Amino acid sequence: MPVPTSAPRTLYDKVFDDHVVRSGEGDTLLYIDRHLVHEVTSPQAFEGLRIAGRQVRRPDCTLVTVDHNIPTASRKNFKDVGSFIVEADSRAQVSALEDNVKEFGLTYFGMSDKRQGIVHIIGPEQGFTLPGTTVCCGDSHTSTHGAFGALAFGIGTSEVEHILATQTLPQAKSKNMRVTVEGDLAEGVTSKDVVLHIIGVIGTAGGTGCVIEFAGSAIRGLSMESRMSICNMSIEGGARAGMIAPDDITFKYLKGRPLSPRDGEEWDQAEAYWRSLKSDPGAKYDIEVEIRAEDIIPTITWGTSPQDVVPIKGVVPSPEDFPEAQRKNVERSLEYMGLTPGTPMEEVKIDKAFFGSCTNGRIEDMRSAARVILAAEKNGGPTKVAEGVYAMIVPGSGLVKQQAEAEGLDVIFKKAGFDWREAGCSMCLGMNPDQLKPGERCASTSNRNFEGRQGAGGRTHLMSPAMVAAAALTGRFTDVRTFMGEHIGEDGGLKITDYSDYLTPVEAPARPAEPTEQTKEGQTPVKQAAAASAGLPKFNVVKGIAAPMWEANIDTDKIIPKQFLKTLLRTGLGSALFWTIRYDVRTNEPLPDFVLNKEPWNKSSLLVCTGPNFGCGSSREHAPWAINDFGIRCIMAPSFGDIFKTNCFKNGMLPLELPQADLEALYEDASAGLEIAVDLENQQVIRPNGKPPISFTVDAFRRHCLINGLDDIGLTLEHRDKIESFEEKRSNVWPWLDGVGYAKKGQKIIAVPTKRAVSKTDW
Ligand SMILES: CC(C)[C@H](C(=O)O)[C@@H](O)C(=O)O
Numbered sequence: 001m002p003v004p005t006s007a008p009r010t011l012y013d014k015v016f017d018d019h020v021v022r023s024g025e026g027d028t029l030l031y032i033d034r035h036l037v038h039e040v041t042s043p044q045a046f047e048g049l050r051i052a053g054r055q056v057r058r059p060d061c062t063l064v065t066v067d068h069n070i071p072t073a074s075r076k077n078f079k080d081v082g083s084f085i086v087e088a089d090s091r092a093q094v095s096a097l098e099d100n101v102k103e104f105g106l107t108y109f110g111m112s113d114k115r116q117g118i119v120h121i122i123g124p125e126q127g128f129t130l131p132g133t134t135v136c137c138g139d140s141h142t143s144t145h146g147a148f149g150a151l152a153f154g155i156g157t158s159e160v161e162h163i164l165a166t167q168t169l170p171q172a173k174s175k176n177m178r179v180t181v182e183g184d185l186a187e188g189v190t191s192k193d194v195v196l197h198i199i200g201v202i203g204t205a206g207g208t209g210c211v212i213e214f215a216g217s218a219i220r221g222l223s224m225e226s227r228m229s230i231c232n233m234s235i236e237g238g239a240r241a242g243m244i245a246p247d248d249i250t251f252k253y254l255k256g257r258p259l260s261p262r263d264g265e266e267w268d269q270a271e272a273y274w275r276s277l278k279s280d281p282g283a284k285y286d287i288e289v290e291i292r293a294e295d296i297i298p299t300i301t302w303g304t305s306p307q308d309v310v311p312i313k314g315v316v317p318s319p320e321d322f323p324e325a326q327r328k329n330v331e332r333s334l335e336y337m338g339l340t341p342g343t344p345m346e347e348v349k350i351d352k353a354f355f356g357s358c359t360n361g362r363i364e365d366m367r368s369a370a371r372v373i374l375a376a377e378k379n380g381g382p383t384k385v386a387e388g389v390y391a392m393i394v395p396g397s398g399l400v401k402q403q404a405e406a407e408g409l410d411v412i413f414k415k416a417g418f419d420w421r422e423a424g425c426s427m428c429l430g431m432n433p434d435q436l437k438p439g440e441r442c443a444s445t446s447n448r449n450f451e452g453r454q455g456a457g458g459r460t461h462l463m464s465p466a467m468v469a470a471a472a473l474t475g476r477f478t479d480v481r482t483f484m485g486e487h488i489g490e491d492g493g494l495k496i497t498d499y500s501d502y503l504t505p506v507e508a509p510a511r512p513a514e515p516t517e518q519t520k521e522g523q524t525p526v527k528q529a530a531a532a533s534a535g536l537p538k539f540n541v542v543k544g545i546a547a548p549m550w551e552a553n554i555d556t557d558k559i560i561p562k563q564f565l566k567t568l569l570r571t572g573l574g575s576a577l578f579w580t581i582r583y584d585v586r587t588n589e590p591l592p593d594f595v596l597n598k599e600p601w602n603k604s605s606l607l608v609c610t611g612p613n614f615g616c617g618s619s620r621e622h623a624p625w626a627i628n629d630f631g632i633r634c635i636m637a638p639s640f641g642d643i644f645k646t647n648c649f650k651n652g653m654l655p656l657e658l659p660q661a662d663l664e665a666l667y668e669d670a671s672a673g674l675e676i677a678v679d680l681e682n683q684q685v686i687r688p689n690g691k692p693p694i695s696f697t698v699d700a701f702r703r704h705c706l707i708n709g710l711d712d713i714g715l716t717l718e719h720r721d722k723i724e725s726f727e728e729k730r731s732n733v734w735p736w737l738d739g740v741g742y743a744k745k746g747q748k749i750i751a752v753p754t755k756r757a758v759s760k761t762d763w
């Protein structure tokens with residue numbers, strides 16, 4: 001429920017309140033101003049629209065691009081997707097998107113468009129992301145856009161369909177959390193170090209159920225691009241979204257962008273509203289975290305969770321350094337990462353270096369890496385990528401690439417032996433051919449170091465672009481400050497003009513052979529029958545064997561890895577559930593010790609996990625689809641990742657939070673192979689052998705929907721009149737938000753007239 005406007009409100013409260021279409025029973029219905037769409041999480045949503053005979057409600061507020069699947073090889077000879085993308089499933093997914101944007105009349109930055117890029121890079125670049133807006137995308141790193149003071153969060157595919165059809169989304173109000181970073185950042189410390197440090201402090205579940213506002217002088221001193229890197233990784237801190245109050249730095253960044261309000265009256269009106277978007281003095285936060293900027297030094301990860309951070313001067317930790325409850329997880333991570341406790345991080349060697357992703361694929365990141373290369377040379381450090389290391393640079397968008405080339409950065413990179421690629425998500429998750437081989441170690445500017453994230457068996461260490469550049473040059477993790485001398489800093493040190501000596505074109509380095517097919521890691525399993533939601537099955541009592549698991553932070557990459565996200569369907573993923581821990585990564589043979597490969601748990605219909613934060617990370621709805629397809633309808637755990645939890649409900653599944661002691665008891669029942677029953681109507685877990693049942697409570701509205709198998713879109717469309725009156729108000733109060741897409745004359749625009757001319761600026 002909106003807070004009465006007289007009470008002091010946080011930035012989050014204000015943006016939330018300004019988007020309420022309706023509040024009643026269940027979640028509040030929020031209007032979504034900006035919807036970004038990509039190829040991985042949309043095919044089933046468009047299919048759902050088609051089956052229900054629905055249109056896209058606001059094409060002018062929808063922007064579509066392709067990023068995850070596309071190869072990053074040169075596009076010089078690009079003709080079409082059909083001939084360019086070798087891998088069949090990736091090609092099918094990109095082609096499906098191309099068909100969908102045509103059919104539904106949407107603005108699309110395809111592979112031949114220089115504005116194409118990672119969704120979270122192109123939104124801000126175009127001025128599509130604006131302060132005070134609600135921004136959604138079927139992608140967990142939508143939190144990036146919060147850097148503008150937008151309420152931006154990732155959603156699953158069912159929610160993508162919901163927004164396409166209604167331009168709204170049912171949302172529960174999150175808690176307010178504030179992370180304040182006060183003071184000056186030391187030389188060589190970047191926003192990536194800040195956010196890794198924050199996640200190290202709060203943990204990957206620290207922000208669960210919250211929207212984090214980043215505040216303090218260190219945050220205010222950052223550029224927009226650095227702020228985006230911080231908000232981007234709010235999801236790694238478990239938060240629904242991250243936000244930073246907009247200020248002059250924000251307004252300057254937005255001025256003149258193609259989809260920003262036009263100069264003059266429209267801009268002035270927008271800026272006046274944006275200036276009101278800051279937390280009121282005395283506004284209440286449920287959680288406050290304070291961090292001193294001077295405590296942050298260049299930081300990297302050692303393990304398989306983004307919270308596994310260590311300062312570069314530190315050593316690989318030992319399980320004994322952690323509380324008892326975490327030791328098994330630490331041992332598992334160390335084993336996977338092939339690291340020995342006590343080894344100085346600066347002695348760990350790398351095989352690959354990856355620059356890019358929605359965290360660090362922007363122009364400032366490219367400049368920061370180039371500065372390190374130049375400074376290393378000036379200070380007598382290495383001048384080339386270390387022997388045996390393959391280093392790739394993948395700009396976040398075609399426009400970032402164009403800008404970098406205009407500044408001559410590509411020449412610096414190529415001369416030092418880096419491979420200069422085309423825009424896309426690339427090795428951040430390796431849905432395209434850019435992947436690690438089993439056992440390879442990578443210094444990466446991306447955001448996730450989960451097991452198998454960059455390729456089955458691959459080992460990822462997260463760090464800043466400057467630190468990746470340093471590691472690429474020395475072949476091992478290196479404190480960038482040790483050979484930078486005075487030439488350091490995000491804006492200080494070497495200036496762009498210093499690049500002039502390096503502007504001689506050179507050949508690209510040899511690249512390791514690319515796999516043509518991804519069958520080694522397994523392909524989309526079993527062919528499936530129906531692509532769209534078949535309507536929600538009713539959930540009443542689910543009884544059966546429960547699979548016991550104990551790991552903390554089971555991320556959705558672990559539940560279903562990237563190679564299975566290429567499906568156009570919602571079904572058939574059961575055989576790939578927990579792929580990387582269920583099968584041998586080299587032979588694809590089932591691992592006999594994995595619980596779901598053993599009798600009787602291979603027929604589980606429930607799952608009990610004693611570790612917290614189940615389903616954290618990526619927004620892929622493929623995770624609950626895979627669990628459901630295996631036959632599991634209810635997961636019991638101490639806590640869940642926010643997006644995963646919503647995705648479960650959208651599929652008629654129950655994510656049930658229970659106290660640790662109850663879970664330990666159920667874990668024992670499950671390990672003994674005994675049947676458990678979850679009775680949602682009576683809110684009880686019934687244990688075997690007459691043991692006393694465990695009571696629980698589930699939100700009344702969610703329970704009602706699950707028991708009756710209710711379809712959310714249908715429910716929302718009953719409030720069509722409310723949506724229309726909200727849109728009318730929106731056009732009056734925030735007129736710069738209407739009709740800003742690139743829709744051309746004659747293109748299908750449903751419901752909303754375009755009120756403004758299409759910008760012709762060459763961006
Ligand atoms: C494909 C998409 C669902 C996913 C996400 O939500 O984050 C991806 O971008 C990732 O980084 O794993």
Ligand code: SF4
Pocket residue numbers: 067068118139141357358359424425428429446447
């Ligand atoms: S996290 Fe990686 S895969 Fe996901 S959107 Fe960002 S760049 Fe793409």
